[in-house]
Amino acid sequence: MKVLVATEKPFAPVAVQGIKDVILDAGYILEVLEKYTEKSQLLDAVSDADALIIRSDKVDAEVLDAAKNLKIVVRAGAGYDNVDLQAATAHGVCVENTPGQNSNAVAELVFGIAVMAVRNMYNGTSGTELKDKSLGIHAFGQVGRNVARIAKGFGMNVSALDPYCPDEVIVEAGVTPVKDIKSLYADNQVVSLHIPATAETRGSVGYDLITLMPKGGVLINTARKEVIDEEGLIRALRERPDIKYVADVRPDRADEIIAEFPDRVFFTPKKMGAQTAEANINAGIAAARQVVAFLRDGIDRFRVN
Ligand code: 3PG
Numbered sequence: 001m002k003v004l005v006a007t008e009k010p011f012a013p014v015a016v017q018g019i020k021d022v023i024l025d026a027g028y029i030l031e032v033l034e035k036y037t038e039k040s041q042l043l044d045a046v047s048d049a050d051a052l053i054i055r056s057d058k059v060d061a062e063v064l065d066a067a068k069n070l071k072i073v074v075r076a077g078a079g080y081d082n083v084d085l086q087a088a089t090a091h092g093v094c095v096e097n098t099p100g101q102n103s104n105a106v107a108e109l110v111f112g113i114a115v116m117a118v119r120n121m122y123n124g125t126s127g128t129e130l131k132d133k134s135l136g137i138h139a140f141g142q143v144g145r146n147v148a149r150i151a152k153g154f155g156m157n158v159s160a161l162d163p164y165c166p167d168e169v170i171v172e173a174g175v176t177p178v179k180d181i182k183s184l185y186a187d188n189q190v191v192s193l194h195i196p197a198t199a200e201t202r203g204s205v206g207y208d209l210i211t212l213m214p215k216g217g218v219l220i221n222t223a224r225k226e227v228i229d230e231e232g233l234i235r236a237l238r239e240r241p242d243i244k245y246v247a248d249v250r251p252d253r254a255d256e257i258i259a260e261f262p263d264r265v266f267f268t269p270k271k272m273g274a275q276t277a278e279a280n281i282n283a284g285i286a287a288a289r290q291v292v293a294f295l296r297d298g299i300d301r302f303r304v305n
Helices: 013-025 039-046 061-066 085-090 103-118 142-153 167-172 181-186 230-239 254-260 277-297
Strands: 002-007 029-034 051-054 072-075 094-097 134-138 157-161 190-193 218-221 244-247 265-267
Touching (some): 002 013, 002 039, 002 277, 013 277, 029 039, 039 061, 051 277, 061 085, 072 277, 085 094, 094 277, 103 190, 103 244, 103 265, 103 277, 134 142, 134 181, 142 157, 157 181, 230 254, 254 265
Parallel strands (some): 002 029, 051 072, 072 094, 134 157, 134 190, 190 218, 218 244, 244 265
């Protein structure tokens, strides 16, 4: 059995070693394809793979067609919007993710860029503090929960909106549940996005919600660029010179946005939220173990299709 790790953005070497140990221990072969620049490299490498471990790498019908022996794809991470689930199901391929394994890393980055925003991108002027500010968490999944935990250390007042999460879970975390999306934006000085990119959420955060934010509002996006309506974001930034937008997911028009609002936006050059040794080890090894559990014992506990 051949397991292929295909990561355009590689894991830390220590995580690759951990994956290798799990795969070799199970008696399988491991191939690693990193920093590939052409899709054809992935198509070649996957052609005889029985299992595939990826990060944000795109797995579409063409990749699945090329992967004649493929039985399972594990997205080492949370969001699986990069995998064509319908095509995978049609090809008889199981798709899994590794929920929670990289969520602390992403949550820590939220505060890395939140502090940067309230300190005016470190441009030398006097900024403000996170302490006593209100934070609205948009979706209370694994990352949102870690964000809440860290926010309390900063002394923030935390609330969260998540129609898929029972109120008790939110209350148990010492967070105030919010029922109405407009209130989430209108009542919080800082809003942090943790919604997945789905048909329902694509382009769902735009002008109307962003301009509801109170004076000096900071919108943080470590989720997906697709959930933002870029046109609406640009209009909101134009009309509300007090609002800031910081993101780990570069907008399509990032260069243009940076040029127009230099002191009010910040984007990491490449999605860095999950890019820590710890998150790579946790998600990578979990993915390798899930591959072995599936190929050897047919266990598909984290299946998403
Ligand atoms: C995720 O969905 O797990 C995060 O967005 C991390 O993505 P990455 O593995 O591409 O860094």
